[in-house]
Amino acid sequence: MSNPVVEASPAAPAVTWQEGEALARKASARTRRKRLALLTAGWAAMFLIWQLAAYYLPFGVLPAPLEVGEVMWDIVVSGAFAENFFASVGKTFLGFVVATAVGAPIGYLMGRYDYWKAFFHDGVTVAGTIPALTYAVLSLIIFGISDLGPILSVALVSVPFVAINVAEGVRGVDQSLVRMSQAFGRSSRQIRREVFVPTLVPYVFAAIRMSFAVAWKVEALTEVFGGKNGVGFQIRSEYQLFNIDGVLAWMCLFIIFMLIVERLVLRKLENRVLAWRPEERVGK
Amino acid sequence: MTATIPTRRSTEEQASAIPSWRRVLGSEVAARVTFYVTAFLLWVALAAAFERVPGPLSVVDSLVTEFSRGEVFSNFADTFYRFTIGVALSVIVGVVVGIVMGLSGLARAFFESPVLVGLSIPAIIWAFLTVMWFGFGDASPIVTTFLTAVPFVIVNVAQGVQGVSRDLRDMSSSYGVPLGRRVRDLVLPAVSGYVLAGVRFAVIIGWNGVLLAEWFGGSGGAGFRARYWYDANQFAGFAAWVILFVVVIVVLDQLVFERMARRAFRWRDAAHS
Numbered sequence: 001m002s003n004p005v006v007e008a009s010p011a012a013p014a015v016t017w018q019e020g021e022a023l024a025r026k027a028s029a030r031t032r033r034k035r036l037a038l039l040t041a042g043w044a045a046m047f048l049i050w051q052l053a054a055y056y057l058p059f060g061v062l063p064a065p066l067e068v069g070e071v072m073w074d075i076v077v078s079g080a081f082a083e084n085f086f087a088s089v090g091k092t093f094l095g096f097v098v099a100t101a102v103g104a105p106i107g108y109l110m111g112r113y114d115y116w117k118a119f120f121h122d123g124v125t126v127a128g129t130i131p132a133l134t135y136a137v138l139s140l141i142i143f144g145i146s147d148l149g150p151i152l153s154v155a156l157v158s159v160p161f162v163a164i165n166v167a168e169g170v171r172g173v174d175q176s177l178v179r180m181s182q183a184f185g186r187s188s189r190q191i192r193r194e195v196f197v198p199t200l201v202p203y204v205f206a207a208i209r210m211s212f213a214v215a216w217k218v219e220a221l222t223e224v225f226g227g228k229n230g231v232g233f234q235i236r237s238e239y240q241l242f243n244i245d246g247v248l249a250w251m252c253l254f255i256i257f258m259l260i261v262e263r264l265v266l267r268k269l270e271n272r273v274l275a276w277r278p279e280e281r282v283g284k
Numbered sequence: 285m286t287a288t289i290p291t292r293r294s295t296e297e298q299a300s301a302i303p304s305w306r307r308v309l310g311s312e313v314a315a316r317v318t319f320y321v322t323a324f325l326l327w328v329a330l331a332a333a334f335e336r337v338p339g340p341l342s343v344v345d346s347l348v349t350e351f352s353r354g355e356v357f358s359n360f361a362d363t364f365y366r367f368t369i370g371v372a373l374s375v376i377v378g379v380v381v382g383i384v385m386g387l388s389g390l391a392r393a394f395f396e397s398p399v400l401v402g403l404s405i406p407a408i409i410w411a412f413l414t415v416m417w418f419g420f421g422d423a424s425p426i427v428t429t430f431l432t433a434v435p436f437v438i439v440n441v442a443q444g445v446q447g448v449s450r451d452l453r454d455m456s457s458s459y460g461v462p463l464g465r466r467v468r469d470l471v472l473p474a475v476s477g478y479v480l481a482g483v484r485f486a487v488i489i490g491w492n493g494v495l496l497a498e499w500f501g502g503s504g505g506a507g508f509r510a511r512y513w514y515d516a517n518q519f520a521g522f523a524a525w526v527i528l529f530v531v532v533i534v535v536l537d538q539l540v541f542e543r544m545a546r547r548a549f550r551w552r553d554a555a556h557s
Contacts, residue, residue, distance in 0.1 A: 031389075034390060034393075035389070035390070035393040036393075038390055038393035038394040039393050039394070039396065039397060041394055042393070042394045042395060042396060042397040042398055043397050045394075045398070046397070046398050046401065061416075061417055062417075114312065115310050115312070115315050116315070117315075118312035118313075118315035118316055119315040119316070119318060119319045120319065121316070122316060122319060122320075123319060123323065125538070126530070126534050129488050129530075129533050129534055129537050130529075130530050130533070131488075131491055131492035131495055131529055131530075131533065132407070132492050133492055133495050133496050133499065133507070133529075134526050134529060134530065137510075137514065137522070137526075138526070141336050141337060141519055141522075142330075142334055142336065142337060144336075213403065213404065217406035217407070217408075220406055220408065221406060221407075221408050221496075224408055232408070235408070235409065235412070239412045239416075242416065244413070244416055247409065247412055247413065247416075248413075251405065251409045254404075254405075254406070254409075255401055255404045255405060258404045259400065259401075259404060262404075
């Protein structure tokens with residue numbers, strides 16, 4: 001535990017409060033620098049392990065990072081990257097649209113009525129534990145090799161997330177606000193639009209952020225089994241050709257893309273959407 | 285809720301106004317039963333609408349044949365052997381790394397990126413890579429299970445350790461309590477629930493991993509058998525295996541882990557409700 005305040009050595013006691021503040025600022029800058037160095041060290045260690053493994057393992061088992069980097073560069077330059085990621089992102093997005101359209105009403109019912117809560121409870125919990133493989137292959141059986149399969153599997157995976165979060169949100173709606181609106185004779189439609197929906201939007205958003213990682217993986221998995229294009233399809237083709245560097249290159253692109261979307265896009269958007277709420281987010 | 289203010293009645297009056305048949309149908313048990321009936325009807329409807337979706341009768345039929353041939357137990361024995369080793373490894377490694385990450389901010393900075401990368405690698409990639417590296421055999425499913433599950437255990441445990449009372453941690457560090465005692469007396473009791481949640485995640489995610497690796501690495505097991513029927517275009521046989529996968533994981537999750545989780549979080553939930 002490195003706590004600059006607790007563990008700071010009392011060698012140079014601050015005389016005035018300005019000095020104290022300067023010392024504290026210096027200590028926090030030092031921790032920040034240390035953190036940054038270790039963050040870099042984490043990445044460096046990963047590459048080092050990869051490089052060493054590539055060097056010591058028999059030839060062809062694990063290509064070195066640089067070789068994979070070259071393949072990645074080729075993929076990006078040839079335009080295959082943009083084309084396939086665009087296709088996959090489109091399908092994931094459509095899947096989310098379907099999941100929100102189906103999951104939000106289910107969550108609303110679950111949050112408001114005990115009957116529907118009991119009705120959907122088992123389905124939602126079971127749907128959350130089913131292995132992704134099942135969704136991928138079931139979508140394939142239903143739709144065959146088409147773009148609809150990945151959309152369906154994304155929707156199936158995300159619906160429980162959306163439903164659970166929206167239910168949580170409905171239960172979190174300020175009841176005194178609802179009662180006041182009723183007392184002032186607002187119609188139930190107005191209450192729904194002015195009280196419930198604004199409270200629920202952030203929950204839907206949180207659900208999508210939470211399920212993005214899972215959904216994105218399932219989308220790729222479904223494409224592996226029966227896609228015509230997309231990241232998963234490319235990974236599958238490289239695997240069938242036994243191109244380890246091809247698989248690794250697509251994997252790295254997949255990870256980079258996912259980290260960018262998750263860390264930069266979704267988190268920023270969420271912060272903006274949730275900016276009006278001072279209390280911390282509700283999440284699992 | 286209408287535009288006019290509803291006339292107020294006591295809850296007892298309201299309850300007695302509901303006819304008894306509605307009370308029975310509106311009970312939670314009835315809701316659950318209705319759900320299962322609806323889901324079953326949905327399945328029948330889907331089977332009727334799509335030619336490729338097998339109906340309940342043919343699925344039960346192939347389930348019975350698989351059981352009578354003894355395929356179910358031998359394949360699940362293989363799968364469970366690999367699954368157990370993979371999950372056990374991921375729990376051991378995950379708990380150790382998670383505790384280190386939770387206790388020290390510097391360790392957290394170091395491990396943050398590798399864990400993040402690990403979280404974002406899908407099981408299918410590990411399945412492909414391990415099949416290409418280790419060939420067909422036990423190694424590929426075990427390693428896939430381990431690698432897919434371990435980041436989730438780490439994240440859960442680290443979160444639990446960070447949640448340990450800040451005051452107690454600061455106090456023990458200012459009084460110079462040795463690390464071993466800090467872990468044993470302060471961290472472990474508070475963290476057991478999170479460790480359990482991590483194990484639960486590992487089980488759910490590892491189950492998917494082991495099945496995928498078996499699907500692509502042809503050396504027996506539940507995933508392999510499901511693929512066998514899938515490749516033969518016998519979707520009834522495939523669906524029978526899907527039902528087995530789902531039943532196994534749901535039983536494991538709901539009957540075993542749900543109860544353990546409730547026990548482990550007793551101290552926390554009791555305080556809140």
